[in-house]
Amino acid sequence: MTDTKSATRKADAGGQGAAPEIKLDGSLSSFLPGLREDPAFADLVNDGRGVSLVGAPLGIRPALAAATGEGRPVVMVVPSGRDAEDMVGSIRSWYRGNPADVDMIPAWETLPHERLSPRADTVAQRMSVFHRLAHPVEGSDLFGPLKIVVVPVRSLIQPVVRGIQDMEPVVFQVGQEMDLSQAADRLVENAYTCADLVMDRGEFALRGGILDIFPPTAPHPVRIDFFGDEIDSIKPFHASDQRSFGQGQERIWAPACREIPLNQKVRRRAAALVGSIPNADDMLESISQGIPVEGMESLIPALIDDVMPVYSLFDPRAVIMFCDMERLRRGADDLTKTANEFLAASWHVAASGHGAGAPISFDKSNFLDFSEVHRSLELTHPATWDLSSLGVDPSADGHARLAAVPPDEYRGDESKATSGIQALRERGFAVAVTAAARGTLSRLRRVISSTGVSGVDFRLSLASDGFIDDKAHLALLTERDITGHSSVAAQAKTPKRRRKAIDLVELKKGDFVVHEQHGIGRFVEMVRRPVRPVNTRIRGLAPSSRGAAGHDPSDQAFREYLVIEYAPSKRGAPPDRLYIPTDQLDQVSKYIGAEEPKLNKLGGSDWSQTKAKARKKVKEIAQDLVKLYAARQRTQGFAFSPDTPWQRELEEAFPYQETPDQLTTIDEVKADMEKPIPMDRLICGDVGFGKTEIAVRAAFKAIQDSKQVAVLVPTTLLAQQHFETFTDRYEGFPVTVKMMSRFQSAAENKETIEGLRDGSVDLVIGTHKLLNPQIKFKDLGLVIIDEEQRFGVEHKETLKALRTNVDVLSLSATPIPRTLEMAVTGIREMSTLDTPPEDRLPVLTYVGAYEDTQVVAAIRRELLRGGQVFFVHNRVQDISKVAAHIKDLVPEAKIGMAHGKMGEKQLDNIIHDFWHRDIDVLVCTTIVETGLDISNANTLIVDRADRFGLSQLHQLRGRVGRGWERAYAYFLYDPAKPMTQTAHDRLSTIAQNTALGAGYDVAMKDLEIRGTGNLLGGEQSGHIEGVGFDLYVRMVSDAVQDYKESERTDAVATTVDLPVEASIPPSYIDSDKLRLEVYRKVAAAQGEEDFQEIRDELTDRYGKPPQALDLLFAVARLRSRAKAMGITDLIAQGRNIRVVGPDPQESVLMRLKRIYKTVQYRPVTHTLIIPTSFQGSFDSDPMDSKQVLEWTDLLLDDLTWRGKKA
Structure with a gap:
C-alpha cells in the first residue's frame, strides 16, 4: 500500500464524528402514518373489498400487510420459502404490535411421496402455527392469536391431515403435577424418539426422575427435574457435553415433530398393513410400535382417513394477498409436475414387480390445483388481492395502484444512489436508509454523509426491499437497493450442536480394541461378576441373623468387566480371554484404523x-x-497495532451471526498478531464453518498497518472463490486485491507482480505460483495458507522457511483430533471451529437400487429449482458412457465430465464452468471429495455406492447442502449384483445418520487419522x-x-482388583454405552478436581449418585495413589493381597512383618504377598466394601512409612 493511501486510511478510520446516529430499534412503523397520505394505500388498509388487482412493488408490500394487520387478519401467499422468510422479517420491521403476531407456515423440504421426512423444526413450527390459527389464546405468549401469516405457495397447495390443528403440544411448567410415564407416552404420540442421550431435535430421554427433551422449536435441549410427580425445575443444557447451564425456565412446550399422530388408531392400521406395501414393512412395523421413522409421511394416504386444505384453517375475515400471481402459478405447476414424476419413480422402484405402479392410491397426498385453491379463497374471503409488480390501470374496475415505485435505477450504483438521495431531500422527501447488519449500515452512513447530504434517517431493520412514494413523500432505501446485494440479518438463531465433547464409543460384539499393555484384541461383551466370596460357614450363622448391622454376607458384591479375546497361544487352541475391570478403561480404546488388524497373543513379544x-x-x-517452536520464539517479528474503527466496521458488516468458536478464534489470531513473535496458527474446521471470514479479518488487520498479505491456495478454483469473497468483503475500503492464476492473462499477472514490488497491491491470492522466487513483496506481513497438506514437499520447505519471520495463518478443512490438539498445545498454536453454521440443514439421504426413472426425477427436481447435480461414478474406464446415458435420459441438461486422468488445465476449465453454472450435471469420480465448495449444487447421486468406504460416502455427502436450499444425496447400488455384508452395513449407517450423528463420529475418526498425518507428516x-x-x-x-518437562518419569499402568462393589448400577444408568462413558471418565481422572467435576456432571445428568458409585470413585482414588507410588498390581487373591511394584526398604519390610504376621516378599518379581482380613475369621465379620478400601488405604500408608520424625 502506498503511503498516501495509508495516510488517507488512518485519517478516515479516525474521523467519523459528524455522521447522523443509527437507530437500533429495528422498527419502521413510525413511517406508516405518512404512507396513509397515499389515498390508494389508505383505502386498501381501511376496507379494500371489491378490489382484486393491486399495483404494489415488492418494497411496500410488508408495510401494506403490517398496516392492514392492525385491524384484521392477513394471509400473504408468496412464491417460495426464502421469500416467506424475507417477508416475515420485513413485516415485523413495519408492524407496531408484538413481533410474535407475525409468523409463517414453512413448507416441507421434501415431496409428499418421498421416503424422506421434513425437518423436525419445520414440522414443529407448522404445528404451532396450525394450533394458534385454530385455538388462539388471548394474552398467551405461546398460543396468542396470529395477526399476519405468510404462506409459501408450496404450503398452501399441500393438504394436511384432518384434525392436525387439534394435536396438543405437551406443556411442561414448574410446579405442575404430571405423571412422568404419561408425559413420555404423550411425547411418543407427538413423534418424539426415545434415546439414551438427547443430541438432536425431537429426542427425549428418561432417567429416574429426570426427563431430557429437545423440542424442535427450542434453541437448546432442556432438563426437567421431577420431585415425585411435581416439576421441580426446567433448565437448558448443552447437547455437546450434556451439562445444564444458565437460568431455569418457567415453562417449555413440545409441539409434535411429525404430521402423523402416532396414536393407537394409526399404530393398529400400520400393523394391519404389514406385508401389503412393497419395501415398507420395516417402516410399518416401527410405526405400529410407536417409533417415528424416516419417510413415514409418504405413508399418510395409507394410514390416515382424511386430509384437508391448509386454507380451511384461515380466519374467514382475513384479507388474502397473493404476491406475483404468475410466479405463484408457475411455482405450483412445477411442484405438481415434479411431485408426480417423483411418485411414479419412487413407487416404481418400490413396487417389486417393476412397473406394477403404486400399491395404494396416493391421490390423497397430491398437491391441490392452485387455480381451484385461488377460486375457493375468493369465494370464502371478503377481500382477495393479487399484488402485482407490473403496470396496473387504476381506472379499471376492481383495480388499485399504490403511488410507490421501486428504486431500481440506483441498484448497485452507490454514487448514483447518493446523488438520488440528495435530489429526494431537496424535493422535501423523508429518506430512510436501512440494512440488517450494523457494519454495513455504518459504511453506508459514512459514504452518504461524506457527500454532504443531511437529514437522512439510518435504521437497522430487516426490510429487504425499498420504494419511493410520491404521494407520501417518503423514500425507503435498503442495502439491496444501494449496493445490489443484501446481507443476511445477524439474528442469533438456534445454535447447532458442536462436535461432541462426550466421546461415546459404542462397543459392539466383535469390535477391535487396543489395550495399552496387551495389544489388539476383540471385544466380546460386558459382564457383571461377583467379587466377594460368600463366607457364612465359619460363623455358623443364618444369613438373616445380621439384620441391619452391616452387609448381609450372602449379598454378593458385583463388578463390571470388559471381556476381550486375544489370539490363541497355540495353534488349534481356543482364543485367550482377558477380563478388564471397568475402572481401568483408560487402558482400553476402540481400534481405529483403515485396515482390519491382526489379533495379538497375550504375553507375546x-x-x-x-x-x-x-x-x-x-x-x-x-x-x-x-525445535521449530524454539526457533520461532527466538525471532523478532512485527507486532501489529490494536483494532482500528475501520476494523470494527468491517466486522460489523459480516452478514451472518458469528459462532462462539469463530469469535474465540478471531480473538486468538489477533492476540498472536499483536505479539512481537511471528504467528504460526492452524485453524481447523469443515468447509463452510467460517475459516475464510477469520482470514478476511486477519488480512484486513495486517493491511491497516500497511503490510502486504499473500493468500496461498492449492487450486485455481479456490483462488477464484477466495478472490470473490475478499473483494466483496473489502468493498468500500481502499484495499487493492489481486489474483494470480491461469485464468489471468500474462499481462495481468505481470501487472500484479509489479504491484507487489512497489506496494500498490495490498493482498494477492494465488496458487503455488506465488512461491516463485522471482516474486518480490515490498513489505510482506502475513501469509495465509489454505489446505497446506495439499502442497508438494518442495513448496512445504519454502513455507517452513517463511514461518520463522512473517506471521503465518494456516487453514485446514480436515479435522484434527481434540486429543492431539491438547498434545501440541503451546508448540503449535491451534484453533478448532466445531460449530456448524446456522442454516446448514442435514442432507436428506436416500439409499436404494439404481433405476433410471429415479435418477431422472432427482436430476429434474434439482434443475427445476435452478440447482446443479453431482453424479459420482468412480470408474474412469466407462465414465464417458455413463455421461452419454445421462444426456439421453435428461436431454435438456448440460452435462460435464471430470476425472483425475484429465490434464490439470482441462480439469480446471470444467470445474470453472460448473462453478459458473454453465454445467448442470457434473459426472465425475471422487475428485469432488475435497475442497469444492459449490453452494448451488444440492443433489448428489452416487452410482455403485456399495463400492465406497464410509468416510468417503460422508465426504461426498458433505459436498452438497452448503447453500440455503435443502440438499439430497442418493446412494444407489446395482440390484443385479450381490452386495457384501460390510457394504450393506455401511449403506445402512449412512442412511441412518443424516444429521451429524454417530456415523459422523466414525467418519470423523477416519478423517482425524488423515488430519494427524497432515499435522505430523504423512x-x-x-x-x-x-x-x-x-x-x-x-x-x-x-x-x-x-x-x-525433561524430569518427567514414565507413568505405570496399575491394576486394582479388590472385593468391592465398585460399579454403576444399571438402575442408575441403564444404557451400556452411557455406563462405559462414565467408567472411561472415572478411569482417566487425574485428581480430586476431576473426580468432583465428574460427580457434579453425573448429579446434573442422572440425579444423586448411589453408594456403589461412591465406591467406584474411592477405588479410582486408590488406584491413582498406587500409580503414583509405582505399584502395578494391587490384587486380592483368596485371603491375601498381592502388591507388585517398588521394592520396600529394609525398615519398612521389618515393620510390615510385625503388623502382617505372614507377609512374604519376592525380590525377583518385586512382589509382596500380604494376609488380609477381607473374608473375616471365626470371631470377626467379613469386611464390607468401605472397610476393604479403608484397610487397603492404611496398607499404602504402611508401604510409604518413613519412620517417626524426631
Whole structure:
C-alpha cells in the first residue's frame, strides 16, 4: 500500500464524528402514518373489498400487510420459502404490535411421496402455527392469536391431515403435577424418539426422575427435574457435553415433530398393513410400535382417513394477498409436475414387480390445483388481492395502484444512489436508509454523509426491499437497493450442536480394541461378576441373623468387566480371554484404523515391538515440533497495532451471526498478531464453518498497518472463490486485491507482480505460483495458507522457511483430533471451529437400487429449482458412457465430465464452468471429495455406492447442502449384483445418520487419522495402523510432554482388583454405552478436581449418585495413589493381597512383618504377598466394601512409612 493511501486510511478510520446516529430499534412503523397520505394505500388498509388487482412493488408490500394487520387478519401467499422468510422479517420491521403476531407456515423440504421426512423444526413450527390459527389464546405468549401469516405457495397447495390443528403440544411448567410415564407416552404420540442421550431435535430421554427433551422449536435441549410427580425445575443444557447451564425456565412446550399422530388408531392400521406395501414393512412395523421413522409421511394416504386444505384453517375475515400471481402459478405447476414424476419413480422402484405402479392410491397426498385453491379463497374471503409488480390501470374496475415505485435505477450504483438521495431531500422527501447488519449500515452512513447530504434517517431493520412514494413523500432505501446485494440479518438463531465433547464409543460384539499393555484384541461383551466370596460357614450363622448391622454376607458384591479375546497361544487352541475391570478403561480404546488388524497373543513379544517402533518415530516428531517452536520464539517479528474503527466496521458488516468458536478464534489470531513473535496458527474446521471470514479479518488487520498479505491456495478454483469473497468483503475500503492464476492473462499477472514490488497491491491470492522466487513483496506481513497438506514437499520447505519471520495463518478443512490438539498445545498454536453454521440443514439421504426413472426425477427436481447435480461414478474406464446415458435420459441438461486422468488445465476449465453454472450435471469420480465448495449444487447421486468406504460416502455427502436450499444425496447400488455384508452395513449407517450423528463420529475418526498425518507428516500412517489411532495420539502427547518437562518419569499402568462393589448400577444408568462413558471418565481422572467435576456432571445428568458409585470413585482414588507410588498390581487373591511394584526398604519390610504376621516378599518379581482380613475369621465379620478400601488405604500408608520424625 502506498503511503498516501495509508495516510488517507488512518485519517478516515479516525474521523467519523459528524455522521447522523443509527437507530437500533429495528422498527419502521413510525413511517406508516405518512404512507396513509397515499389515498390508494389508505383505502386498501381501511376496507379494500371489491378490489382484486393491486399495483404494489415488492418494497411496500410488508408495510401494506403490517398496516392492514392492525385491524384484521392477513394471509400473504408468496412464491417460495426464502421469500416467506424475507417477508416475515420485513413485516415485523413495519408492524407496531408484538413481533410474535407475525409468523409463517414453512413448507416441507421434501415431496409428499418421498421416503424422506421434513425437518423436525419445520414440522414443529407448522404445528404451532396450525394450533394458534385454530385455538388462539388471548394474552398467551405461546398460543396468542396470529395477526399476519405468510404462506409459501408450496404450503398452501399441500393438504394436511384432518384434525392436525387439534394435536396438543405437551406443556411442561414448574410446579405442575404430571405423571412422568404419561408425559413420555404423550411425547411418543407427538413423534418424539426415545434415546439414551438427547443430541438432536425431537429426542427425549428418561432417567429416574429426570426427563431430557429437545423440542424442535427450542434453541437448546432442556432438563426437567421431577420431585415425585411435581416439576421441580426446567433448565437448558448443552447437547455437546450434556451439562445444564444458565437460568431455569418457567415453562417449555413440545409441539409434535411429525404430521402423523402416532396414536393407537394409526399404530393398529400400520400393523394391519404389514406385508401389503412393497419395501415398507420395516417402516410399518416401527410405526405400529410407536417409533417415528424416516419417510413415514409418504405413508399418510395409507394410514390416515382424511386430509384437508391448509386454507380451511384461515380466519374467514382475513384479507388474502397473493404476491406475483404468475410466479405463484408457475411455482405450483412445477411442484405438481415434479411431485408426480417423483411418485411414479419412487413407487416404481418400490413396487417389486417393476412397473406394477403404486400399491395404494396416493391421490390423497397430491398437491391441490392452485387455480381451484385461488377460486375457493375468493369465494370464502371478503377481500382477495393479487399484488402485482407490473403496470396496473387504476381506472379499471376492481383495480388499485399504490403511488410507490421501486428504486431500481440506483441498484448497485452507490454514487448514483447518493446523488438520488440528495435530489429526494431537496424535493422535501423523508429518506430512510436501512440494512440488517450494523457494519454495513455504518459504511453506508459514512459514504452518504461524506457527500454532504443531511437529514437522512439510518435504521437497522430487516426490510429487504425499498420504494419511493410520491404521494407520501417518503423514500425507503435498503442495502439491496444501494449496493445490489443484501446481507443476511445477524439474528442469533438456534445454535447447532458442536462436535461432541462426550466421546461415546459404542462397543459392539466383535469390535477391535487396543489395550495399552496387551495389544489388539476383540471385544466380546460386558459382564457383571461377583467379587466377594460368600463366607457364612465359619460363623455358623443364618444369613438373616445380621439384620441391619452391616452387609448381609450372602449379598454378593458385583463388578463390571470388559471381556476381550486375544489370539490363541497355540495353534488349534481356543482364543485367550482377558477380563478388564471397568475402572481401568483408560487402558482400553476402540481400534481405529483403515485396515482390519491382526489379533495379538497375550504375553507375546510382537505387541511390545510394534509399540517400541511407533514410540521411536513419535519421539522424532516431537523433537522436530519443539525445535521449530524454539526457533520461532527466538525471532523478532512485527507486532501489529490494536483494532482500528475501520476494523470494527468491517466486522460489523459480516452478514451472518458469528459462532462462539469463530469469535474465540478471531480473538486468538489477533492476540498472536499483536505479539512481537511471528504467528504460526492452524485453524481447523469443515468447509463452510467460517475459516475464510477469520482470514478476511486477519488480512484486513495486517493491511491497516500497511503490510502486504499473500493468500496461498492449492487450486485455481479456490483462488477464484477466495478472490470473490475478499473483494466483496473489502468493498468500500481502499484495499487493492489481486489474483494470480491461469485464468489471468500474462499481462495481468505481470501487472500484479509489479504491484507487489512497489506496494500498490495490498493482498494477492494465488496458487503455488506465488512461491516463485522471482516474486518480490515490498513489505510482506502475513501469509495465509489454505489446505497446506495439499502442497508438494518442495513448496512445504519454502513455507517452513517463511514461518520463522512473517506471521503465518494456516487453514485446514480436515479435522484434527481434540486429543492431539491438547498434545501440541503451546508448540503449535491451534484453533478448532466445531460449530456448524446456522442454516446448514442435514442432507436428506436416500439409499436404494439404481433405476433410471429415479435418477431422472432427482436430476429434474434439482434443475427445476435452478440447482446443479453431482453424479459420482468412480470408474474412469466407462465414465464417458455413463455421461452419454445421462444426456439421453435428461436431454435438456448440460452435462460435464471430470476425472483425475484429465490434464490439470482441462480439469480446471470444467470445474470453472460448473462453478459458473454453465454445467448442470457434473459426472465425475471422487475428485469432488475435497475442497469444492459449490453452494448451488444440492443433489448428489452416487452410482455403485456399495463400492465406497464410509468416510468417503460422508465426504461426498458433505459436498452438497452448503447453500440455503435443502440438499439430497442418493446412494444407489446395482440390484443385479450381490452386495457384501460390510457394504450393506455401511449403506445402512449412512442412511441412518443424516444429521451429524454417530456415523459422523466414525467418519470423523477416519478423517482425524488423515488430519494427524497432515499435522505430523504423512509417513505416520503405518505406525498409526500398528497401534491404533487413540493410543498413537496418546504417545505423541507423552513424547511432547517429555521434551517440555525433561524430569518427567514414565507413568505405570496399575491394576486394582479388590472385593468391592465398585460399579454403576444399571438402575442408575441403564444404557451400556452411557455406563462405559462414565467408567472411561472415572478411569482417566487425574485428581480430586476431576473426580468432583465428574460427580457434579453425573448429579446434573442422572440425579444423586448411589453408594456403589461412591465406591467406584474411592477405588479410582486408590488406584491413582498406587500409580503414583509405582505399584502395578494391587490384587486380592483368596485371603491375601498381592502388591507388585517398588521394592520396600529394609525398615519398612521389618515393620510390615510385625503388623502382617505372614507377609512374604519376592525380590525377583518385586512382589509382596500380604494376609488380609477381607473374608473375616471365626470371631470377626467379613469386611464390607468401605472397610476393604479403608484397610487397603492404611496398607499404602504402611508401604510409604518413613519412620517417626524426631
